Amino acid sequence: xxxxxxxxxxxxxxxxxxxxxxxxxxxxxxxxxxxxxxxxxxxxxxxxxxxxxxxxxxxxxxxxxxxxxxxxxxxxxxxxxxxxxxxxxxxxxxxxxxxxxxxxxxxxxxxxxxxxxxxxxxxxxxxxxxxxxxxxxxxxxxxxxxxxxxxxxxxxxxxxxxxxxxxxxxxxxxxxxxxxxxxxxxxxxxxxxxxxxxxxxxxxxxxxxxxxxxxxxxxxxxxxxxxxxxxxxxxxxxxxxxxxxxxxxxxxxxxxxxxxxxxxxxxxxxxxxxxxxxxxxxxxxxxxxxxxxxxxxxxxxxxxxxxxxxxxxxxxxxxxxxxxxxxxxxxxxxxxxxxxxxxxxxxxxxxxxxxxxxxxxxxxxxxx
Numbered sequence: 001x002x003x004x005x006x007x008x009x010x011x012x013x014x015x016x017x018x019x020x021x022x023x024x025x026x027x028x029x030x031x032x033x034x035x036x037x038x039x040x041x042x043x044x045x046x047x048x049x050x051x052x053x054x055x056x057x058x059x060x061x062x063x064x065x066x067x068x069x070x071x072x073x074x075x076x077x078x079x080x081x082x083x084x085x086x087x088x089x090x091x092x093x094x095x096x097x098x099x100x101x102x103x104x105x106x107x108x109x110x111x112x113x114x115x116x117x118x119x120x121x122x123x124x125x126x127x128x129x130x131x132x133x134x135x136x137x138x139x140x141x142x143x144x145x146x147x148x149x150x151x152x153x154x155x156x157x158x159x160x161x162x163x164x165x166x167x168x169x170x171x172x173x174x175x176x177x178x179x180x181x182x183x184x185x186x187x188x189x190x191x192x193x194x195x196x197x198x199x200x201x202x203x204x205x206x207x208x209x210x211x212x213x214x215x216x217x218x219x220x221x222x223x224x225x226x227x228x229x230x231x232x233x234x235x236x237x238x239x240x241x242x243x244x245x246x247x248x249x250x251x252x253x254x255x256x257x258x259x260x261x262x263x264x265x266x267x268x269x270x271x272x273x274x275x276x277x278x279x280x281x282x283x284x285x286x287x288x289x290x291x292x293x294x295x296x297x298x299x300x301x302x303x304x305x306x307x308x309x310x311x312x313x314x315x316x317x318x319x320x321x322x323x324x325x326x327x328x329x330x331x332x333x334x335x336x337x338x339x340x341x342x343x344x345x346x347x348x349x350x351x352x353x354x355x356x357x358x359x360x361x362x363x364x365x366x367x368x
Contacts, residue, residue, distance in 0.1 A: 097154040097320060098363065104303040104315040116257055116308055118289070123254050127284035131226055131252075134285060135208035138215075142189065143248050144278045148359040149191055151320040152247070152276060155363065157193040163242055163272060164199060170270070179242045182206065182266065184259070185249030186222065188215040202241075206233070231258035236266045244273045250302055251281050251290040260309035264368060270313075273366040275302050278359045295362065302364040318363045326353070 111117055127134070142149060160179060168177045178201035183190045186205030192198070205222040207213050213222035223235065231253075244263045253259055263273050277298065283291060290298060299317040306315045326349050330341045 097151065097158045098318040099320075101299065101317040101319055101362075104300075104307060104317070106307065109304060109307050111308070113307060113309075113311055117304070122287065122289040123256075124288045125254070125285055131208065131228055131285070134282075138188070138209050138211040143280060144361065145359045148278055148320075148361045151361050152191050153193055155276075155318075155320050155361075156191065156245075156274075157197060159272065159274065159365075160193070160198045160243065166270065167242065180204075180240065181243045181245065182236070182241045183219070184244060184246040184263075185227070185252070186213060186216065186219070188212040190216060190218045190245070191247060192218050194218070204236075204241075227259055228252070228254045231255040231262065233262045233266060238265055239268045241266050242268055242271050244271070246273075246275045248277050248280065250275050250277055250305075251286040251298070254287060256305045257309055260305045263366075264310035264312065267368045269368055271368045273306070273312075273368075274363055275305075275366075276361060276363045277302070278361055280359065295360065299362055299364060306364065306366040312366045312368060314365075314367045316365050318365060320361045320363070 106112070144152075160181075163179055164177055167179070171177065178199040180202040181192070181200065181204070183203065183205045186207040187209070190203070190205065192200075192203070200218075200220075203218055203220045205213050205216055205219040206225050206227070207222065208224065208226060210222075210224040213219065213224065216222065225233075244267060250256070260273075267273065279295065281290070289301065293301060303315050303317060306312050327345060329349075330338075330345050335342045
């Protein structure tokens, strides 16, 4: 409803006043109401408690190729992908730290496992110089906001706890119930739970900067390695880890096929690969198709990395972003009776919008 419609719908207007929604008010009062409504609308412009991510089928189906039939996704799944795009990706079940967006299976992709649909142009970057120069100086900063970090840690706690329980259920011989974890593209912090609720075994970090890795107190060992130069992880034996994590770095991989194949090799049967990302990046170092895609497109890109790299038992996309509902906007009559109600609502709605505008956190989870 707009004030213009309300004024046009009223047939009674004279010098003494107008009838506004059945209430007789003076011209000056009507102007005040119009200004209040316009102000509150402007203060929360663009806010939606069920924000939807736009869909870019050209980026998903084509994958940057001239022939969309060879893109990473099967055209037969376009309708299902559109439905995914209309999900409220910000709403998270209060009983869980995450919400499933979708699952991926072989029918969702245009090519079978073992093929590779991406070209050098798809994996190209603005800055193709040696990554060693870019990451030479340590960065003791976080690359996502505090809310996203807390949600990621809560997600890890839930997933790792479940992994421990599953390992206990499948315990054979001398196998321990501690978890061996590999943190790829690691840094000075890994975002794992610190409350001793998870019985960690080996916690290995592989990253670019040795100074950052040395400061990470959650690691039991670390190795400085440029996965874009050398994506092979021969130092790790087959079936040697329960969980492999990668946080906000998958967009920088220029050899994702080899990295995901290695993740599958070193994971134990039933092991988890948790690839998380937000909407921030160093744009000069992110690959071209990542910069061209929206959030749904990026989930699909990572899902396709899993599919084309190996036979994973399951692949699913998740979100941890929580959403607070905006309060109900006061009616015109309520604003007329108490003008401060409009400003109170606008202030609260603006605070809700600010809270909901924090960094999103998406995860693509692969199970071996």
